[in-house]
Amino acid sequence: MTEPGSRTAAAHGQTAVLVARSPERAAGLLALLRAHGLDPVAAPVIERAAVEDRAKLDAARERLADGAYEWVAITSVNAVDALLGAAVPDTVRWAAVGPATQQALARHGVTVDLVPATATGAGLAEAFPAAPRGRDTAPRVLLPLGDLASDTLRAGLVAKGWAADVVTAYRTVTRELPPELRRPYDVVVVTSGSVARQVAQQLGPQRVVAIGEPSARVAGDVGHTVLAVADEPTDESLADAVTAALVST
Numbered sequence: 001m002t003e004p005g006s007r008t009a010a011a012h013g014q015t016a017v018l019v020a021r022s023p024e025r026a027a028g029l030l031a032l033l034r035a036h037g038l039d040p041v042a043a044p045v046i047e048r049a050a051v052e053d054r055a056k057l058d059a060a061r062e063r064l065a066d067g068a069y070e071w072v073a074i075t076s077v078n079a080v081d082a083l084l085g086a087a088v089p090d091t092v093r094w095a096a097v098g099p100a101t102q103q104a105l106a107r108h109g110v111t112v113d114l115v116p117a118t119a120t121g122a123g124l125a126e127a128f129p130a131a132p133r134g135r136d137t138a139p140r141v142l143l144p145l146g147d148l149a150s151d152t153l154r155a156g157l158v159a160k161g162w163a164a165d166v167v168t169a170y171r172t173v174t175r176e177l178p179p180e181l182r183r184p185y186d187v188v189v190v191t192s193g194s195v196a197r198q199v200a201q202q203l204g205p206q207r208v209v210a211i212g213e214p215s216a217r218v219a220g221d222v223g224h225t226v227l228a229v230a231d232e233p234t235d236e237s238l239a240d241a242v243t244a245a246l247v248s249t
Helices: 023-035 055-065 077-083 099-107 121-127 152-159 193-203 213-221 235-247
Strands: 016-019 039-042 046-049 071-074 093-096 140-146 163-174 187-190 207-210 225-229
Touching (some): 023 039, 046 077, 055 077, 055 140, 071 077, 071 099, 077 099, 121 152, 140 152, 187 193, 193 207, 207 235, 213 225, 225 235
Parallel strands (some): 016 039, 140 163, 207 225
């Protein structure tokens, strides 16, 4: 950690943390960090935008309502907001990559059947059951993903015998940090690979705490120093990781 007063972010004598997420979504983490005596601020560097052509997404929603899918696999809160709103048959089962997506689905009255122990696309693919055998065609899974999503989950499900129907549910666009927040920080919290890339572009290499291993890998690839990785993708785990990282540096 830098000496007190040597960085603009530490002007108030507290360790400054940037949570690269909207203040609304970061509210719980901000409160925990303040309780640890830190000086956090939150601002997004990316944001969700609607797909420019909704035809494929609307068609997927219609197929979902008609019972074409046995499972829907959700890897982002943004996908929940983009996909739901129409009637969903009781026969479909839901998989959520982690607690945040599970909670987002619960707000729509959806009960989640599968949450992997490891909250990543690879973890979800590993935890997913194998497709039932003895059918003329492979049973279908709907994957509403962001436009920058990797192919990991789709490939993992196909390997288990599922027909994985990928549809772009939202786009990821850049959100510029306001000038007053373009300053040094002791730690930056990154919650996705896309966030890590944008932080590097807007602020240069930083000392970061990542929400999970995929985010940490991208952060390292773009030049950040990864101080710690949260054990779970929760506010409590992120706060603990930030605190532990600062104590050990």
